[in-house]
Amino acid sequence: MKELNDEIHNVEEKSTFIHILLSAYMVLIGAGLPLVVRNKYFDILVDKYYYYCFLTITLSVLLLGYFIVHIKEKTYVKVFQRLTKTDYFLFAFLIIAGLSTVTSDYVFESFWGNEGRLTGFFLMLWYVVSFFLISKLSRFNKWYIDIIIISGIIVSIFGITDYFKLDIFGFKAPMVDSQKDIFTSTIGNINTYTAYVGMIAAITTVLFSSVQQKKKLIFYYLGMVITFFALIMGTSDNAYLSLGALFAFLPLYLFNNNVGIKRYIAILATFFTVIQIIGLLNRYFGEYVLSIDSFFQLLIGLKGGVGITIGLWLIVVFWHIIEKYKNIGTIDFGKVPQRLWALFLLLCFLIIVYIIFDCNFKGNAGRYGSMASFFVFNDDWGTHRGYIWRNAIECYWHLSPWKKLVGYGPETFGILILQKTANNPYQELFDSAHNEYLHLLTTVGIAGLICYLGFIVNVIKRGINIGRKNAYVMAALYGILCYSIQAIVNLNLPIVTPIFWLLAGISASYYKDK
Template sequence: MRAAGKKGEKAGLAEKLAELYVLLMLGIFPLYARYGFLCDIAASFGIEWKGYYFDILSAKFGFFWKLTLLFLLLTVGALLYRRTGGKAADGAGQLPKSGKAAGASKTGVLPRCRAFWERLSGTDRFFAAFLLIHLLSMALSGYPYETWWGSLGRNMGVLMWLLLFGAYCMLTRLYRFRRWHLSVFLASMLLLELWGMTDFFHRDLFGFFREVEDWGAQQTFASSIGNINSYTALTGFAFSLSAVLFILESDWRARLLPFLGTAIGAAATIMGMSDNAVLSMGTALAAIPLLLLRTRDELRRYLLVLAVFFAAMRLSGWVTTLGLYLQAQEGDMGLLLRIGRTALSGYLAGGLLLLSLGLSAMEHFRGGDGQRTADKGDPLLRLLRRMLWVLLLIGPAAVIFVLWDANRGGHPALWAPYRGFLIFNRSWGTGRGLAWSMALDYFFREMPLWQKLLGYGPETYYIITMDHFRALMNAYGYGMFDNAHNEYLNLLLTVGLSGMLSYLGMLLCTIRQLLRNRAAASRAAAIALCAYSVQALVNFAVPFVLPLVLLVSWICLRAREG
């Protein structure tokens, strides 16, 4: 059987529906919100929308689940019509076979089940297990409505994962990869990031804050995403994707939009002032040379990406010293902006730019084409990789030492300026220390074994904390927590150890599949997904960031080299 999307194969209706769904999700969904003029139009028809930043979560969740459900129903209808006699592409839309199952003709229940199992990828199996655990956890929770909708959390309930699983099946079986679809996503993200940068300067272009009296909300909300933690999670993903595409694309025209995405994405993420950006951007910039660089041309462009990153950091930090009316305030601006206020980031940007230009000049005068790889004897690339592996071994040890010395050592004055980042207690990370301690305390001390395996119920962290830790939260000045502010810890508590491990397995298998594909888009998605997965250690999943991250990763599974 032939999988949809092969060269020369005609697309049927189901394949076209998958492409249209991708375009709507990647082009419209990031920017969707209930703008003021939409609220006014709705009011003229007697529909009351509060709009603006008050309902970004519900508005985007509604857009996602309604659009995804509609396209899944239309796709199923198209496939049923094809199966019952409608004319369509020869073999298009049928599930591809792989491995031993290819060409196998087996009868009987057990052989067919075995053949079906062999056809599934690792991502298929882990995702199916993750969804099954969600259903079991919901059935055992005693909160069917809350766990179905995720209404007491961030709407990442059973419905969300059912729809994501349906979208995954549709895209990995029917979608025909188009490189320009990624360009649509990058262009949409550029608009979103430019909007977020205007919020940094308190421009409020669309009047989203005109009914917001809470100063804290204005300081921590940006663009069409809202909360800066979610905003920088998405912009960090887009930055990582753009950077790798710029480095790996062979055609200079294909590198133009990714370069803009790298430069503007770096500035927008830094101006987002959330420290999860340190994890996401740091992961991407560290993983690129370790996993991807093969030629001197790629190394030269990687050095240029680093120069752009530090230049964006320096420019953003410099702006905060001008006395302008900005979101950034002393104590709230984040680590990257703080570093950007020093001259170090500027020197690094200049030095890296000179290195990139020097490498280009050296290749030009030597008459090299810049395409010799480390495997073919390039000593520079071999040396770089060895140095990076040494740093990879030394770096974690240095981090552990600094954390130990800051928390248990005898040099409190040395680390005092960075106590907000290095000193771990219940106030660390804007209450993350408290949220994590409550989660771990309840998991190890209160949960029976079956709940440790299957969890309390999807999106029930709010119920746990309000039932068991209300006095503790009040003592620390927090009225409520609806999420553990750590995706994996939140899953551990709500869908248990089995659910968390299934989710990790799904992510790791997706990254492995993407890295095995030599196409630039696939490898870019792998690094971007790594970046998102690492920052998820201090962040939470929301229905307008995680679906975009997963959808981009899934369509890039369909990319082919060349």
């Protein structure tokens, strides 16, 4: 193993061209893709799609040419021979997507994804290619993550100005009034925007909780605060899934010592401070800001919210004073606090399952007051997501055994469900399940979904096992986790999803060297 690592490092040291090329690619995707806009919101999906495909294809062609020229250096082959479970799951996913495409009743549409949101087999192929090139050929660098953060902060600030109805670049001026509030920043739809900002919030929060250097601590803290504001001011319900995942799973990383626990409490105090500030802005400047009608409104109106915020800050301050006065350093608590938190999460999960059962099967929704709207699943749930999901599942069960296995064809969801939802009460056309996993189930089948989930699980699992002591790896993994959780109510788009694949490749490039 050491011999192979040495060979890989020797190849990389000689190949300055590869390092420069991959670094440029990661900057252009990680920082450039979220910011690039050509015609405001009118062609934003297509523009970012072409931008991503052009850069990825260019990278692939240049690297292929380089390998052909240096074909005698067999060590390049050995780099790609070193495959992991993550790689096998991804290969299997691509093969199944290919089978789904060629056996689909709509081969052209499956390949290009032109009847949906452009995530056909063609784009899936380049996602997989980019992951392998980054994970196998690049060397992990902290500044890749910092570049992604800086771009995310710029996008978030622009989104915050939209919350104040400023429209500083005139993106919304040509739009009809009914759509102005659901598009923001350089991302577009608020659901897509909060999916992206959720990843940035996770990355900055993990780094704030982990780094020791003062300048970096301040930078990541400011990034965390800005993205907290941006997430809530994005006025999209899927944002609370990203934040919920972050706050729920962060203790599994932090609760092994006193510093981690103190930082976690500081993060909670910061979040509740942001909530209180937004509440004040809405109260006194209501006509100048967008309305928030989501789970966050419950937090803003929470009785005792100010007391909770002050209490959390007092804990942090007194804890810090005591540690400094008594000269207490880092105290290792072992795995006990983390295991206790895991049990707490399991208990919370069981309680939620019971509430869902109680609301939907026992008819006791009235017990839960205003919270019942989050637990009662009907056609109106989640801005008609309940209706889409129900019809999607019914359509899937009527597919042939082969199509249940490999799906109807990538990005053919709209074609599959069109007839069943014609003349629907909402007068809408549905080209996406608004649930990435249900969308994959119907389009690439149960086999494709299992492989995709296996890929995500193994990226996170292997990254945690090997990169636990590297805060930047953990930050990337939490970004992946938050994206994957919010994907339950969101869709896969080439506006944001390339950042997910980029983070997966960057994290894998670290544990490749280990």
